Amino acid sequence: MSLVDDFVREFYVERKGTNSLKHDALKRRFGDENLLGMWVADMDFKTPNEITNALNERVNHGVYGYSFVGDEYFDAFFSWQKDNYGVELKxxxxxxxxxxxxAIYLAINAFTKPNDSVMIITPVYYPFKNSIIDNDRNLICSEALLKNGEYELDFDDIEQKIRQNNVKLFIHSSPHNPLGKVWSDDELSRLFEILTRHNVLIISDEIHQDFMMSSKPFISALNVQNGKFSDNLIVMTSASKTFNLACLLHSVTIFKNEKLAKIYDEMAKRFHQTETSILGVIAATFGYKYGKKWLESLKVTINFNYEILTESFKNENIEIFIAPLEGTYLAWLDLNPYTKDTKDFMQRRCGLAIDYGEWFGKNAKGFIRINLATKPEIIKTATTRIIKEIKANF
Ligand SMILES: Cc1ncc(COP(=O)(O)O)c(C=O)c1O
Incomplete structure (x- = not known):
């Protein structure tokens, strides 16, 4: 038995009938409950056993009263960041x-005023755009450029738009959802130089940091040029993507700059956004302490799924752009050469619920995002259906 088989046998779980957004909200979101759910970024795998056991212990204790975050959590989180990424925290x-x-919604309110300009690199995780629009801020987008099969930042466009719109805040996805891009130290340095030169405050959303899927290393914004930009930086992360804990509602925001922390604290206090979920804290603690081996097997499984996807198209001689999977567990594909109506193609013909490119950015129409964090059989089914429909038309 291979590592992937072992991992899938132990951790894959049927989620239908558990109020799962991915599998049980298909009618509401896509108008068809019979689609195969491959959208929203969570996983069809149980968390590491150590997390489940720790949660069980707390559940058996039976009390969930007011709590604080103890030493064990900080030790586990800080060791994870230091050992894996060389990030030292206090x-x-x-x-x-x-x-x-x-946290992004709160930070927008803390650090900008209505009508201020906030910039993002598109296509990007759509709540970034929503957070700006919902708060009546001015949305400024710079398109990532696709050059020789790789995405790049358009530094000239970024700088020009900052100047033209007096941009105050920049929200970065690092690594990038949905492009699967891991930003290098050089790219981050150049970007942060521009932003800092123009007094644009940086939010670095590093929630996918633990999914480094190639040999490229993850560089936290906190470590770019040995921490040179820390004073102009807010870093956000969570164990929720890593260990599949989204609905335990726990994440972290990091401020090295005391003044920024103070401004943020005042805003958080106004909305009393200072509590934590005890189950979220326990799950994160035990994931960081004991979840490394599970995570390594998970990543092998995701890479295996990505290979199924890319190899299947290759074997059928179908030329299709699939972004290199450097980071995240999300595949990004361009269906433009094969259909003008992606929704009809994916839903009516393939029976698949995926994330549509236009959700992430205007110019990403015809692209799709497929969630690879499931068992290989499902990736094979989805790929076979897409290939069959492409072939039926060409
Ligand atoms: C870049 C990015 N940020 C944030 C989130 C969601 O974070 P949370 O559930 O902690 O709000 C996601 C989920 O897919 C994401 O991809």
């Missing part, structure tokens, strides 16, 4: 949230 820099998206 307690006074840490704030907690119920999720990275909530």
């Amino acid at each position: 307690r006074e820099w840490i704030r907690f949230n119920t999720g990275v998206v909530s």
